Amino acid sequence: xxxxxxxxxxxxxxxxxxxxxxxxxxxxxxxxxxxxxxxxxxxxxxxxxxxxxxxxxxxxxxxxxxxxxxxxxxxxxxxxxxxxxxxxxxxxxxxxxxxxxxxxxxxxxxxxxxxxxxxxxxxxxxxxxxxxxxxxxxxxxxxxxxxxxxxxxxxxxxxxxxxxxxxxxxxxxxxxxxxxxxxxxxxxxxxxxxxxxxxxxxxxxxxxxxxxxxxxxx
Numbered sequence: 001x002x003x004x005x006x007x008x009x010x011x012x013x014x015x016x017x018x019x020x021x022x023x024x025x026x027x028x029x030x031x032x033x034x035x036x037x038x039x040x041x042x043x044x045x046x047x048x049x050x051x052x053x054x055x056x057x058x059x060x061x062x063x064x065x066x067x068x069x070x071x072x073x074x075x076x077x078x079x080x081x082x083x084x085x086x087x088x089x090x091x092x093x094x095x096x097x098x099x100x101x102x103x104x105x106x107x108x109x110x111x112x113x114x115x116x117x118x119x120x121x122x123x124x125x126x127x128x129x130x131x132x133x134x135x136x137x138x139x140x141x142x143x144x145x146x147x148x149x150x151x152x153x154x155x156x157x158x159x160x161x162x163x164x165x166x167x168x169x170x171x172x173x174x175x176x177x178x179x180x181x182x183x184x185x186x187x188x189x190x191x192x193x194x195x196x197x198x199x200x201x202x203x204x205x206x207x208x209x210x211x212x213x214x215x216x217x218x
Contacts, residue, residue, distance in 0.1 A: 016083035025091040029098040032061060037105070055109040059180075060187060062102035063173050066139070067191045069095040070170055074202035093146040096166065100143035103136045103173075128179045135173035138165050170195065 018024055036057050040046050046053040069092055075085045110129075114120045123129050142163055144150075151159045177188040 016087040019084060020087035020090055022091070022094070025094055029065075029094060032065075033058075033102065033105070036061060051109055051113045055106065055113050058102055058106040058109055059177065062099055062106050063170075063177055063188070063191060065095060065099035065102055066166070066170055066173065067195060069099060070166060070195055071198050074198035077202045077205060078198075096139075097143045097146050100136075100139040103139050107132070107136055128176050131172050131176035131179075135169045135176055138169040138172070142166055142169070 037054060040057075041050060041054070072085070072089050072092055072095075075082075076089050079085045110123070110132075111120055114123055142165060145154070145159065145162060154162065174188045174192050
């Protein structure tokens with residue numbers, strides 16, 4: 001027997017209340033790093049080169065977390081009545097800050113992977129490093145202003161304009177990952193296609209389906 005509409009609505013409402021809880025959101029964001037970075041390290045499942053593995057995994061977590069926060073706006077426009085989407089949108093700041101934190105972990109792993117300052121400085125000769133640093137710098141600025149004090153200080157309009165740089169960071173970091181080495185474009189392209197599809201659907205709904213209808217006057 002199929003579940004009744006009321007049962008489905010109740011289950012969705014319960015899921016929305018759970019996801020809307022700040023403690024749950026923080027636990028999930030921390031749990032991602034714990035499961036994919038800490039647990040494999042403690043259980044010796046990082047392979048022959050643990051730092052290299054942590055470097056790649058932390059980078060992928062950072063860029064997918066950024067992709068998640070950027071997907072929330074088009075999802076809210078596409079599904080304005082969805083309790084789940086609205087619940088997730090309450091944690092935009094937490095998700096954005098976590099993307100920055102995982103990006104900093106990724107950069108720290110890069111420094112450890114290079115071994116010494118001479119190799120670190122030599123790595124800066126590679127273009128994908130500069131794209132990564134540019135994207136990470138944007139994330140640091142956005143994370144440091146993801147608070148109510150910054151909103152009051154900058155004003156809501158300028159604050160929103162500043163945080164649109166998240167889209168620039170996404171483009172730069174997707175390009176950074178796509179040219180970082182063999183196999184990375186395979187991961188980056190799915191995020192790129194997902195964000196383009198969501199933004200395209202959002203713009204289509206905003207400018208096409210919501211066009212005001214004009215009545216002909218006889």
